[in-house]
Amino acid sequence: MPNPHTPPSSPTERPTAQRPGAPRSGDERVVLDDTAIRRALVRIAHEVLERNEGQDRLYLVAIPNGGVPLARQLAENLRSISGLELPVGILDTTLYRDDLTLRGERPPLRRTEMPSAVDGRIVILVDDVANTGRTIRAAMDALMDFGRPSGVQVVALVDRGHRELPIRIDYVGKNIPTHARELVILRGRNGSLEPPLEVVVVSKGGDA
Template sequence: MKTKAILLDQKAISRATTRISHEIIEKNKGIEDLVLVGIKTRGVPFSQRIAEKINEIEGKKVPVEELDITLYRDDLSEISDSPLVKKSQFKTDIRNKNVILIDDVLYTGRTVRAALDAIVDNDRPKKIQLAVLIDRGHRELPIRPDYIGKNVPTSKSEVVSVKFNEIDDKDEVTIKEKA
C-alpha cells in the first residue's frame, strides 16, 4: 500500500489526546466514577495515554481496562475458521460507572458494537461514551463518537493506519491507498 499522507504526527497525536482528556473531564464533571476501556489492540495504549493525561490534569488516577472483542465480532467466519474466543473480565467494577470506550479508528461501527456487547456482558455501567483518535466515516451501524481526535473523510479504497510507540515504535497516523 502506498502512503498518501501523514494525518497526525507525534505532536498532533499528543494534542488530540490532551484535548480529548479535557473534554472527558468536562463532560463528566470530573472523574468520579470514570473507567476507561481500551479496545485491543491500539485502543489500549490510547486509553493509557488518556488516563495519564487525566492524572496530570486532575491529580488522580482513573482505572483503565483492556477489552478483547474477538468473541463478539459478527465477522468471525471471515477472519478464521476457528477464531480465538476469550471472555473479558474487568478488574474494575463497572456497575453504575461512566465507561469511556476507547479505540484508535472508527469506521463501520462493528468493532464498537461488539465492544458494547462485551461491556454489557461484564456488568451494567451507568453510561457508555465513545472516544476515538480518528473518525473516518462509512458507518454501517448508528454509532457516533462522543470524543474525536480528528475527522478524516475517506474513500473505501483508503486505509487509515495508526501507529503508537508502545506497539509500533512510532507515533503516526497515515492514510494509505489500497493497491
C-alpha cells in the same frame, strides 16, 4: 474460490500495527504525527472532564490493539489535569464480531484485562480508528457481559465516518474523510505501538 490466506477485507477489519502485512508500497500519507496525537489526547481529556463534571466513577476501557496506548495516555492526561486516578481496562471484541462466520480464517484473539468492575461506572471506550461502528457495537455487547455500566461514551482518535450502525462517537481526535479502499493505521516505532505514534492513510491498491 477465495484464497483463505488473504481473508477478504470486511467492514469490521481493524487495521492497526497488529497487521504488519499492511501494504507499504502503496500510497501512504501521515495524517497525524506524534505531536498531533498528544495534543488531541490532551484536548479529549479536557472534554471528558467537562462532560462528566463531578463524576469520578469513570473507567477507561481500551479496544486492542490501537486503543491501548491511547487509553494509557488519556489516563495520564486526566491524572495530571485533575488528579483523577482512573482504572484502565482492555477489552477484546473479536469473540463478539458479527462477521466471524463469513471468514475462512479465524482472527487471532487479543488480551482482555478488566481490572475493575464496570457496574455503576461511566465506561469510556477508547479506540484508534472508528469507521463502520461495528467494533463499537461489539465492544458494547462485550461490556454488558461484565456488568451494568451507568453510561458508555466513546473516544476515537480518528473518525472515518462510514457508519453502518447508529453509533455516535463522543470524542473525536480528528475527522478524516477517506475512501473505503484506504486503510487508516495507527502505528509506532518498528511496527510496535510504542511512541512516537503516527496515523497513516494507505491506499490499498488492487490487492491488500
